[in-house]
Structures are given as C-alpha cells and as structure tokens.
Amino acid sequence: MPFQDTKNPLYGSGRITEVAPGVRSIGLQGNSLAVETASGLVVVDTGPSPDLVAPVLDQLREPVRWIVYSHGHLGYNYGVPGFFDYAAAHGERRPAVVAQENVVRRYQRYLETAGLQNHINTRQFRRPMADMAAPPPITFPDQTYREALTLAPDVRLLWAPSETDDVTAVWLPSQRVLYGSAAVINGIPNIGTPMRTMRDTVRWADTLDRLAALNPAVLVPEFGPVVREDPVRQLTMTAAALRWLRGAVVDQLNQGRRVDDIVHDLRYPAELFDVPWMREHYGHREYIVRDIVRSETGWWDGNPTTLHPSRxxxxxxxxxEAITDKQAVLDQAERLRGDGRVQEALHVIDLLALAPGDDPLVKQARAVKQELCALRAAEASSYVSRSFYRSGW
Structure with missing residues (x-):
C-alpha cells in the first residue's frame, strides 16, 4: 500500500516501479532498489521505519538475500529490523547487511553526536524533537567493502564518494542500469548544507565522471524519476558544473576576495546551471560556494570583531543599548520590507531582534523578524533554506 509523509521531502510514496526486467525501484526514503538474483533479492535501502516493510515485501514476493546501504545518512535504513522480522516470520534466512567500510565510522560518529544530529534535523526537516530517536536505531553492517564488491554475477557495488564518503552505487552491467545512490540526487549536488560537515566538490565530480564512464543506458537517482534519455550527459555535465564552481571560487580567493563578495558576484554559465538536473529544490549553488571557501580558508569571516567575539x-x-531611537530601526525595516528588500530588512531588524530582555520594542522587532523570515522562506527555492527560515533563530 503506498504511503506518503508530506512533512518530510525525503520520504517516498511506497510504490514499486519496474526499471528493467528483474529491477524495481521502491519509494521508501528516496528511491530504494530491488534486484533479482539467483540467490534472492538485493535490496538497496530499507527505508525510514520497520512499519513500512511488510507491505513492500509482500509485493516483492521473493526472499531478500542482501541489504545494501546506499550511504550512511540516518533514516535511510531504519527499516532493517522489519526485514529481519519478516524473514524470521516466513522461515527465510536473515538478510546480510552490506555497506562501504566508511559507514561504520560514520555510524559511530552519529552515536557519539546523537543529540546534535537530532537538533540539526529538527531545524532542517522541521520535525519536533519528540520524533527524533536517541540514540538512532542504527544497524551496523555485517560485511563491508572498500572499492568494489560483486554480490552476484550481474550486481556490482561501487564506492562512489560524493554526498558522503561511504556512498555505494550499484552497477548492473548486462542491462546497463546504474543506481546512482547519493551521488545522483536529481538536483544540484547537496554540498555545503548550512549545518552539515564539508563535502568535497572535486571528489564528487570525479565520482560522477567515473560513473559516466560505465556508459549507463538507465540511471536511477537517489531521488526523482528514472533517467533514460542520455544519462551520461547528465552525469558529465553535473561534474563539469562542480569543477567550474571549484575553479571560479578559487580564482576569487586568489584575488583576496571574501566569501560574501564571491557569493554575490559570481555569474554562472547557463549551459551548466540552467538545466533540469541542477534545480535548487534542496541544495543551492551558494551553499557550494561557501563550502569551497570554508574548505580553503577556515571559519573566520575576516572581520576582526568576530575573531574573539562577546557572547x-x-x-x-x-x-x-547604543540605539537611542529604536522605533527608527523598526520603521526602517518596515520601509525596506515595503520596497521588497526583505533581506536588507532582516539585517536592520537584527539590530534589535537579537537582544535579550522584555523591552516592548525589542519584542516587536522579534515579531517583525519572524514575519520577514516567513517572506524569505516563500522566496527560497531550496527546501533546506525554507526550513531554516521557518525554524527560528
């Protein structure tokens, strides 16, 4: 039975769709994959909850031999216990769990930082803290590999470092079907998300070029529809866009430019960025620029005031306290809002809105800031940006 969580953009429909003979995509958390082999099914990603598993396996109607983790981000494989329980209830062998070796280190870090991950996710996905499990229900893999692993004659796992350093792509050579996993997300690569660790832009581009060299005829992305029309072009053009970003940002850094100037002054080639697979519905080009700058220059913005700041x-x-006419600040923010200059209004209102205490004008400024953030959220194309605008400060 299809399901849909409209509050979380990562959740799929629960529908099973044929990609090629013996190959099906499953809408769990993004696109999961099921591949038939002589030894049983290979299932890539078990979804966000054990409760969703039984209806899917009832439709697949074959024992699952292997569970493969596409990558180590939380939520994509919370459904593993449901697969184990289903196998036990039907007298089948417990599926073996396989992942790229770096998943183990990532899971250990997530257990160490479980509280932090939950706080980030409440803001990024606008979910209440009560929905967040602590510690997360992680199942460590039974088997890991480093570069590549053949599970069955026509099922090859490939290390594809990109969004994370533990991504597994799946290559089915006889049918030329490529499951791109987290390396291919049907949107601009998710680099530089505001509250996440850094992601290597060039390494992601290298991975896309290696996947393109396989010459797939069918590409299954982690999210979005299956790509059947020239998937190689999508892979190579995305890699080219990432390399352009790296080169353009480094060129600006070499001229002594600061990050905010770079963000506002870059001009992006339409042939690389104004294409369907580079839509900014989750990530954003500015995120990537900031991540590249951060990777080369560290955390400081160059303003001496912020080097050792006050609380x-x-x-x-x-x-x-330095503002003797607080009403003037409120009035200026309103004028800017009226002129459609919402971001500038936010900069102005912060002169008051961030102050502690119960001063009536400060409280009014906080209310104005909330309204301005809602306006910016409505303007934003990126789900992540919309979430952070709406999640408070």
Whole structure:
C-alpha cells in the first residue's frame, strides 16, 4: 500500500516501479532498489521505519538475500529490523547487511553526536524533537567493502564518494542500469548544507565522471524519476558544473576576495546551471560556494570583531543599548520590507531582534523578524533554506 509523509521531502510514496526486467525501484526514503538474483533479492535501502516493510515485501514476493546501504545518512535504513522480522516470520534466512567500510565510522560518529544530529534535523526537516530517536536505531553492517564488491554475477557495488564518503552505487552491467545512490540526487549536488560537515566538490565530480564512464543506458537517482534519455550527459555535465564552481571560487580567493563578495558576484554559465538536473529544490549553488571557501580558508569571516567575539546575547544587548531611537530601526525595516528588500530588512531588524530582555520594542522587532523570515522562506527555492527560515533563530 503506498504511503506518503508530506512533512518530510525525503520520504517516498511506497510504490514499486519496474526499471528493467528483474529491477524495481521502491519509494521508501528516496528511491530504494530491488534486484533479482539467483540467490534472492538485493535490496538497496530499507527505508525510514520497520512499519513500512511488510507491505513492500509482500509485493516483492521473493526472499531478500542482501541489504545494501546506499550511504550512511540516518533514516535511510531504519527499516532493517522489519526485514529481519519478516524473514524470521516466513522461515527465510536473515538478510546480510552490506555497506562501504566508511559507514561504520560514520555510524559511530552519529552515536557519539546523537543529540546534535537530532537538533540539526529538527531545524532542517522541521520535525519536533519528540520524533527524533536517541540514540538512532542504527544497524551496523555485517560485511563491508572498500572499492568494489560483486554480490552476484550481474550486481556490482561501487564506492562512489560524493554526498558522503561511504556512498555505494550499484552497477548492473548486462542491462546497463546504474543506481546512482547519493551521488545522483536529481538536483544540484547537496554540498555545503548550512549545518552539515564539508563535502568535497572535486571528489564528487570525479565520482560522477567515473560513473559516466560505465556508459549507463538507465540511471536511477537517489531521488526523482528514472533517467533514460542520455544519462551520461547528465552525469558529465553535473561534474563539469562542480569543477567550474571549484575553479571560479578559487580564482576569487586568489584575488583576496571574501566569501560574501564571491557569493554575490559570481555569474554562472547557463549551459551548466540552467538545466533540469541542477534545480535548487534542496541544495543551492551558494551553499557550494561557501563550502569551497570554508574548505580553503577556515571559519573566520575576516572581520576582526568576530575573531574573539562577546557572547551573542551580550553583543546584541550592547548594540540595542547604543540605539537611542529604536522605533527608527523598526520603521526602517518596515520601509525596506515595503520596497521588497526583505533581506536588507532582516539585517536592520537584527539590530534589535537579537537582544535579550522584555523591552516592548525589542519584542516587536522579534515579531517583525519572524514575519520577514516567513517572506524569505516563500522566496527560497531550496527546501533546506525554507526550513531554516521557518525554524527560528
């Protein structure tokens, strides 16, 4: 039975769709994959909950021999216990869990930082903390590999470092079907997400070029529809866009430019960025620019004031105290909003909105900021940006 969680953009429909003979995609968390072999099914990603498993396996009607993790991000394989329980209930052998070796280190880090991950996810996905499991229900793999692993004569697992350093792509050579996993997300590569660790832009491009060299006829992305029309072009052009970003940002850094100037001054080639597979519905080109800068220059923005700053509430209180006409700040923010200059209005209102205390004008500024953030959310193409605008500060 199809399901849909409209609150989380990562959740799929639960539908099973034939990609090629013996190959099906499953809408669990993104596109999962089921591949028939003589030894049983290979299933890539078990989805966000054990409760979703039984209806899917009832439709597949074959024992699952292997569960493969596409990558180590939380949620994609919370359904593993459901697969184990289903196998036991039907007298079948427990599926073996296979992943690229770096998944183990990632899972260990997630257990160490479980509280942090939950706080990030409440903001990025606008979910209540009560929905977040602590610790996360992780199942470690039974078997890992480093570069490549053949599970069956026509099922080859390939290390594809990209969004994470533990991504597994799946190549079915006889049918030329490629499951791109987290390396191919049907949108601009998810690099530089505001609250995540850095992702290597050039390494992602290298991975896409290696996958393109396989010459797939069919490409199954982690999200979105199956690509049957010139998938090699999509892979190579995305890689070219990432290399362009790296080169353009480094050129600006070599001229002594700062990150905010680079973000606003770059001009992006339409042939690389104004294409369907580079839509900014989740990630954003500005995120990538900032991640490249961060990878080369560290965390400091170059302003001496922020090198060893005061506590945020202390600094905000000092700014607010220095403003003798607080109503003028509110009035200017409203004028900017009326002129459609919402981001500039946010910069102005922060002179008051971040201050502690119960001053009526400060409280009014906080309310104005909330309204301005809602306007910016409505303007934003990226789901992540919309989430952070709406999640408070």
């Amino acid at each position: 945020p509430d202390v600094a905000a209180a000092a700014r607010a």
